[in-house]
Amino acid sequence: MSQPNQFSLLTQRRFAPFFWTQFLGAFNDNLFKTALIVILTFDALSWTTLSPSLVTNLIPGLFILPYVVFSATAGQLADKFEKAGLTRFIKWLELGIMLVAGAGWLTHTLWLLVLGVVGMGVHSTLFGPVKYAYLPQQLKPEELIGGNGVTEMGTFVGILLGEILGAVLVVKQPSGIALVAAATVFVAALGLIAAYRIPDSPAPAPELKISWNFVGESIRNINFSRKNRTVFLSMLGNSWFWFYGALVLSQFPVYAKDYLHGDHSAFVLLLTVFSLGVGSGSLLCERLSGHKVEIGLVPFGSIGLTVFGVDLYFASLAYGSGVAALTAGPHLEAMALLAQHGMWRILFDILMIGIFGGLFIVPLFALIQTRCDPAHISRTIAGMNILNALFMVAAAGLAIVLLGQGFSIPQLFLVTALLNALVAVYIFSLVPEFLMRFLAWLLIHTVHRVHTVDADRIPDEGAAVLVCNHVSYVDAIVIGAASPRPIRFVMDHRIFKLPLLGWIFRTARAIPIAPAKEDPWLMEKAYVDIAQALHEGDLVCIFPEGRLTRTGEISEFKGGIAKIIARSQVPVIPMALRGLWGHLLSRSGDNVFERAFRTGLRSRLALAVGAPVAPQDVTPEGLQSQVAALRGEWK
Template sequence: MDDHSQFRLLSKRRFLPFFLTQFSGAFNDNLFRNVLLLLITYTAGGLMGLPIDVAVNIAAFVFIVPFFLFSGIAGQLADKYEKSQVIRWVKLAEIAIMVLAAVGLWHGWYEALLLLLFLMGVQSTFFGPVKYALLPEVLTDDELVGGNALVEMGTFVAILVGTLAAGLLMGSEQPEKLAAIGVVVLAVVGYLAARQVPVTGSTNPQMTIGFRPLRETWNLMRLAAENHSVLLCIMAISWFWFLGAAYLTQFPSFAQTDLMGDETVVTLLLAVFTIGIALGSVACERLSGHRIELGIVPIGSLGISLFGLDLYFNMPANPVPTDWWMIITDSQHRQLAIDLLGIGFFGGLFIVPLYAFVQQQTPEPQRARVIAALNVFNALFMVVSAGMGILMLGVIGLSIPEFFLVLSIMNLIVAGFVYQQVPEFALRFIVWVLSHTIYRVRHEGLRQIPDDGPVLLVCNHVTYMDALIIAGAVRRPIRFVMDHQIFKMPILGGLFRLAKTIPIGPRNKVPEIYDAAFERIDEELDAGNVVCIFPEGKLTSDGEVGTFKNGVEIIIQRRPVTVVPMALRGLWGSFFSHCGGPALSHLPKRFWSRIELVAGEPVSAEKAAAEMLEQRVKGLRGSGQ
């Protein structure tokens, strides 16, 4: 799996038709919406006698209102009925809406087009939950990040292409008629692709659909709040859309006022930002090792703020008239483009693992409704983003670069709050950094660890980093049992407390800690969790596997569970081992060292014994250290 690119999914029938359906839908949404906005601005000169700025904002509001009204019903439908069938219903509705839109475009009925824009918002509302709920059903766990990355990449590329196509059509002699043909053709293409989406089955056929829009939307919020980690991930995703909407909304004024650029500059800024998000989304799979890796989410948020700050400090002091070529060729203007590319790139790193985490951690029978709740929050945050832009720019009087500076600082504050509330983010970040700087970790046999249910892991103990390396390799959360003295160490102690590590000590010295440890271990196993112990009881002093103590047998006697032996290779001699003196007492001698974590065949509780497990671990470790 590690040797294959995520792009191979585009050759699979279980993914390609869905990808094409999503791409054509996003393309059509943005083509129709932008054509309508441009027609209102440049041809109609307003709408219903309203000023252009008011008419444009009304159009944007009309598209987003359905997410608040109908997301609850949309989530229920996607959970109750077979998802490929729901997708086909939605795409048929798109054809009907676009046929009416084509008539409206052809005859210039702009007020009617506003109603159809509302219906397109309804159609998007019903497509959103089924779109993301389908992915975990057609992709394996190690394909989920790659699949989400391709979907995000395709979505933002479709947004860019739809926006550019709308601009090109407006430059033609008959933009309304060409747009009318285009939206119908794209709707038909989307439906034909949807007919090839594989059948997945219904996840909650007994559910009763409620048709009270506002109440059902409120019920979505309550459902999403049941899992605190998932809720905070939803908030983080919505924060990304808050930032994205804030940047994209200001691009026209930013290009015109602060860069003195023409319309080509606006197009270039939009393209650079969107391409950055697409590239960041695609990079997620490689950086995460084909799995859901929350460790790169803090990297994404930090990158967004750093490039946002750099954008502010690189603004031209005395702007001169600018076009797209000057943005590329002039060093100072080129740095602005690089900053926008960086903000988009790290935004892609930020958002893809979060989407995959929400999909994976949400029970299948309610997954679509949780995704629907996510869509509601996204819409709410984008509305708040627009309000904040009005407040900061119109009332307080900030310049657009100053507004971007405020967004960068706010992003650091929001990120810090989320990571404090969900310690797994910070822990996974540290593990990811370790595994991409000091160590290169190779895994073997980790599928021996059951996907669910209680399991006890036993492993040799070489360095203070062993727990973090194992935590970064194993997909399931692990509760480690470690010497209580480690918790007194200034930095490592904090990390291990963050990881909910179970402290243990000698029975003859700290009996209360000893007894409490076994109680905690039993509670964790009874809850169906993974517990890892280092039966040697201390770090190796010579690189060899020491004698296993009988604590593992006590655990098994109290709670008979499957035991998986594991071995770490290549860590002896590192900065965190006792090689050449006490750990942490000498300078690191090597970086990016190749190490291995190997898991053996599971051992039943009846056969598990300290001596036998010691021999298993020695065999897995082999002759290397």
């Protein structure tokens, strides 16, 4: 079935006004912050006696401080009140903050500008839970990845353009300061106008009683999220990304000036490349995920963050070894820097960090939105924002400590990349579903090209039994990759003894089963486990043939499916795999080398899904007939 392009959402009122409100808010935040950071980095003496490296880590820390204090309250407000009206209130607040900050710019009063930084942090804190709770209310499940991707792309393009405009305007003489003050007020007004076009979005918990004890409510939010292990660890993964990003991005002004020996335009160049990378990665999620929440992209993104973070360290060393001749001359503009040896490698690493960051963050957002309690989604997002803030404060603190201990900025990049590898291993060991989905995604995007037919018949929620023909040892991985949610596979217990596949299926919580004559206790336990899984609302997949085919033909379906349905009255969904016969991991009798060359590295496969069968209509013979019809002549 063809899917609409994700950009078509920008033509619809349920998405476009929200998108532009979010875009303009991100744009204004970063126009203001970047202008302040640039003026305090490149013209520090006329504003403050603090060192530039301390300022560039301190200002982001002040911006995110309100996330710690106000996120719990913001989550409650977003669950209690209608979201369009709440958004308009927040945009009026932004306009007031920018007017105060404008006075600070025009009077050269640093404390008013610092107050503006904190105020914009409050604005972003209040809008965050509204933003991520609005999307699942207005978008269909199959639109959620695309909608999140476009939103993240818009956010980072807004960040990029705001950073560029802030850095360019503030250094213009003699009117740069006044231009920044006027621009921030104007953009806030545009955001307010866009907010008045957002359609009503009902409150999920209008009866909620607001608790103003932000400490107690913050703890309650996080404890509530911890009840759903996958959601909570996804929140931690999301917060880790902001730790990584904050640690790297906050170094760019001083890195551009003191290490690359560039002027403010070099700083803008680094931000431009990074933001384009995140925007591109966010949009790629739609294509790579197949219009579903594909958390297999998360480990892929994490690998890229480590690989290119490490290479950024080595690229910086290579650039530094050849930069000695520059240190005596004036700081170079961005175009002049591009001619320096090693600069393109640095930019490529930053671009790839951005792309893999987008692949990492978008599926995590969509997973949190789809797996958490709908009545608690804003408070869940608020809890995540609290964690984000704590992680970013920790990032600023770590940067200040390491730089104070004599670490160079490239060494800071290396430490961040290596920490990312350790954190990734830890999170994926706690939630093996991420790794399982990654292996499945890798299989069907490298070794195979998998076409699905009516895969939307696999239910997004609720219990069901999937039945399929059994052709190879990778059947479960192919089926799992096509499913919008985890599947509990019932597998022959001997598969669990195989070195790699056994680990994969244990990780996926597959249910081992044995023939009654071989191990009657294990067989009965399997049926109990299946009934329990269905009772909990899981998807369970069985291969009713009981073993891999040795001929490529579908063998007789055993009576186990009838026993399962007798215990659990759930629908049964027939499916058929096509194209796996002759695979290296099938039981084809052909020579292994012939099979390898016959199927090739990008062999075509298909998974066809039939209409659900009501439990009272289920028979092994009927299901076998339907699976055979779905498969057709293509083995």
